[in-house]
Amino acid sequence: xxxxxxxxxxxxxxxxxxxxxxxxxxxxxxxxxxxxxxxxxxxxxxxxxxxxxxxxxxxxxxxxxxxxxxxxxxxxxxxxxxxxxxxxxxxxxxxxxxxxxxxxxxxxxxxxxxxxxxxxxxxxxxxxxxxxxxxxxxxxxxxxxxxxxxxxxxxxxxxxxxxxxxxxxxxxxxxxxxxxxxxxxxxxxxxxxxxxxxxxxxxxxxxxxxxxxxxxxxxxxxxxxxxxxxxxxxxxxxxxxxxxxxxxxxxxxxxxxxxxxxxxxxxxxxxxxxxxxxxxxxxxxxxxxxxxxxxxxxxxxxxxxxxxxxxxxxxxxxxxxxx
Amino acid sequence: xxxxxxxxxxxxxxxxxxxxxxxxxxxxxxxxxxxxxxxxxxxxxxxxxxxxxxxxxxxxxxxxxxxxxxxxxxxxxxxxxxxxxxxxxxxxxxxxxxxxxxxxxxxxxxxxxxxxxxxxxxxxxxxxxxxxxxxxxxxxxxxxxxxxxxxxxxxxxxxxxxxxxxxxxxxxxxxxxxxxxxxxxxxxxxxxxxxxxxxxxxxxxxxxxxxxxxxxxxxxxxxxxxxxxxxxxxxxxxxxxxxxxxxxxxxxxxxxxxxxxxxxxxxxxxxxxxxxxxxxxxxxxxxxxxxxxxxxxxxxxxxxxxxxxxxxxxxxxxxxxxx
Numbered sequence: 001x002x003x004x005x006x007x008x009x010x011x012x013x014x015x016x017x018x019x020x021x022x023x024x025x026x027x028x029x030x031x032x033x034x035x036x037x038x039x040x041x042x043x044x045x046x047x048x049x050x051x052x053x054x055x056x057x058x059x060x061x062x063x064x065x066x067x068x069x070x071x072x073x074x075x076x077x078x079x080x081x082x083x084x085x086x087x088x089x090x091x092x093x094x095x096x097x098x099x100x101x102x103x104x105x106x107x108x109x110x111x112x113x114x115x116x117x118x119x120x121x122x123x124x125x126x127x128x129x130x131x132x133x134x135x136x137x138x139x140x141x142x143x144x145x146x147x148x149x150x151x152x153x154x155x156x157x158x159x160x161x162x163x164x165x166x167x168x169x170x171x172x173x174x175x176x177x178x179x180x181x182x183x184x185x186x187x188x189x190x191x192x193x194x195x196x197x198x199x200x201x202x203x204x205x206x207x208x209x210x211x212x213x214x215x216x217x218x219x220x221x222x223x224x225x226x227x228x229x230x231x232x233x234x235x236x237x238x239x240x241x242x243x244x245x246x247x248x249x250x251x252x253x254x255x256x257x258x259x260x261x262x263x264x265x266x267x268x269x270x271x272x273x274x275x276x277x278x279x280x281x282x283x284x285x286x287x288x289x290x291x292x293x294x295x296x297x298x299x300x301x302x303x304x305x306x307x308x309x310x311x312x313x314x315x316x317x318x319x320x321x322x323x
Numbered sequence: 324x325x326x327x328x329x330x331x332x333x334x335x336x337x338x339x340x341x342x343x344x345x346x347x348x349x350x351x352x353x354x355x356x357x358x359x360x361x362x363x364x365x366x367x368x369x370x371x372x373x374x375x376x377x378x379x380x381x382x383x384x385x386x387x388x389x390x391x392x393x394x395x396x397x398x399x400x401x402x403x404x405x406x407x408x409x410x411x412x413x414x415x416x417x418x419x420x421x422x423x424x425x426x427x428x429x430x431x432x433x434x435x436x437x438x439x440x441x442x443x444x445x446x447x448x449x450x451x452x453x454x455x456x457x458x459x460x461x462x463x464x465x466x467x468x469x470x471x472x473x474x475x476x477x478x479x480x481x482x483x484x485x486x487x488x489x490x491x492x493x494x495x496x497x498x499x500x501x502x503x504x505x506x507x508x509x510x511x512x513x514x515x516x517x518x519x520x521x522x523x524x525x526x527x528x529x530x531x532x533x534x535x536x537x538x539x540x541x542x543x544x545x546x547x548x549x550x551x552x553x554x555x556x557x558x559x560x561x562x563x564x565x566x567x568x569x570x571x572x573x574x575x576x577x578x579x580x581x582x583x584x585x586x587x588x589x590x591x592x593x594x595x596x597x598x599x600x601x602x603x604x605x606x607x608x609x610x611x612x613x614x615x616x617x618x619x620x621x622x623x624x625x626x627x628x629x630x631x632x633x634x635x636x637x638x639x640x641x642x643x644x645x646x
Contacts, residue, residue, distance in 0.1 A: 032470070033470065033473075033474060035474075035477040036470060036473050083439075086436065086439060089432065089435060090433075090435060090436060091432075092432075109412065109415075109476055110413075110473055110477060112409050112412060112413060112435055113413060113469050113473045114469075114473065115439075116406075116409060116438075116439075116442070116469045117465075117466060117469035117470060119439070119442060120462050120466040121466060123446055123461070123462035124459060124462035124463055124466060126462075127459040127461070127462050128455075130455040131455070132450050132452075132453040132454070132458070136447060136451060139443050139444075139447035139450050140443075140447055142439065142440075142442070143440060143443040143447065146437075146439045147355070147356065147359060147440060150356075150358055150359050150433055150436045151356060153430070153432055153436065154358040154433060
């Protein structure tokens with residue numbers, strides 16, 4: 001069974017809600033004027049919608065009417081997509097999810113504004129829920145994501161980052177929005193403070209595992225599965241966990257050459273081969289599994305039902321432990 | 324009396340609140356990490372703080388405790404500044420308020436993120452007010468600004484815009500946030516629907532007058548007063564009201580040459596001279612004064628006190644009618 005099928009099967013109990021999220025995303029785009037409409041349609045296509053799934057699952061977990069959760073999930077996906085638009089501009093990425101990035105199809109300046117518009121739409125959706133505490137988390141989450149990105153961008157030049165810096169960076173870049181999605185869901189469900197802490201802890205473990213798995217895939221996957229050539233982090237001089245694990249076993253000429261700026265295909269292929277041969281991929285994946293496990297442990301503080309089990313399975317799914 | 328002094332004198336009754344806005348802006352920046360902190364300090368310097376003044380005046384107009392209005396005003400100034408950061412990137416502007424624009428001092432990619440961060444900070448401040456209706460207006464206003472900018476950016480190439488398109492563009496770019504600031508202030512003050520409509524109408528007239536005056540200044544002012552060379556709109560092929568008024572009196576070779584892409588100093592100077600000589604500057608300014616007057620008429624629906632008189636005077640001030 002291929003991975004997306006497996007995910008669809010896991011999310012089958014919330015299929016109606018996930019369909020509603022798609023409809024809301026479409027509706028938000030359809031009422032816009034021509035250039036903006038086409039831009040956002042382009043950029044919203046093809047996501048896994050994991051974050052809306054988390055928000056919806058939180059509502060289900062506490063047996064709430066899911067309508068506001070579907071709206072919140074849509075807002076979170078819009079926020080996520082807005083940050084992707086700006087990140088792709090910042091990182092000068094040409095491809096995402098196998099499609100051309102927005103700023104390579106439309107002018108960069110229009111892409112910046114399309115990202116802003118999507119942020120504003122997301123904020124409007126959250127505001128319409130009339131739950132200020134939810135919106136505070138929403139705004140703080142965006143702050144954390146931006147601060148993390150600026151930290152990474154401004155620190156990147158020349159210096160090799162430590163494992164601590166790597167973890168801090170993926171916390172801000174990926175875990176923060178997953179934590180935020182679950183926390184906002186918990187607040188909307190009127191969960192207790194302890195339950196919200198448990199949701200956050202799950203999100204933290206899941207988020208780190210998710211990004212580590214993604215970083216592993218960038219080095220272990222092939223171009224067809226990735227939708228872009230492997231080694232894109234390496235090519236940009238970004239050290240992720242598998243590379244860190246590899247370099248901790250001793251310096252490596254091939255990898256250092258790429259990090260120093262040799263980014264032709266031969267050099268990158270040699271570096272990827274060296275990392276794959278050293279067992280660093282497995283070491284990184286094992287670390288990702290530890291984080292997933294940590295997230296699963298936090299689920300103990302939440303109502304024990306079918307939706308909690310889905311959260312548990314999603315953490316297995318994300319680190320490829322679900323067969 | 325120079326213009327900024329005149330403004331300070333007009334705003335004397337809310338000096339304490341305006342000082343508090345500065346402190347909140349500083350505080351928001353000071354707690355950030357190094358690159359972001361320096362970037363936002365740079366970009367927040369030197370604004371006239373008109374939008375926080377409007378928010379504060381609305382609170383005073385309805386005799387409310389001004390503390391939440393000061394927070395809201397700070398958020399509006401942050402939102403405004405965030406849009407300026409992104410606009411300057413979009414327009415590739417090198418100077419603003421006589422200072423270098425953010426993306427010319429720091430990398431463009433960090434400037435994009437700094438703008439996002441400021442948007443997020445603004446949303447967090449509004450969320451903390453716990454007045455969802457205010458936040459809805461905040462988010463809708465940001466949507467309107469972005470949509471307007473995209474419309475302008477994507478329509479600019481080659482085609483000459485009509486007076487209607489010009490008005491629609493300055494409505495989105497400038498009036499919308501001033502209208503939004505006054506509407507949010509009115510909501511926070513629990514003003515009636517009629518009073519909020521009056522505030523919006525005032526904001527609409529003031530906003531149009533304000534942008535027209537600014538567009539006039541770009542053609543009538545000198546480099547010292549402007550903090551950048553005059554004719555910057557023209558140089559970018561953007562037709563503003565004075566140029567529209569000028570072209571309505573008949574085609575002009577000098578102006579058409581610049582709009583067609585001849586942007587050397589001699590060409591731009593010749594075009595500016597032609598516009599100045601034709602009486603188009605006065606015609607545009609007269610139109611700006613009509614909008615200011617329209618805004619002032621709307622004030623009739625609001626409590627008659629010293630703060631309403633300040634709003635009236637600000638509309639005179641902005642079109643230079645206050646001597």
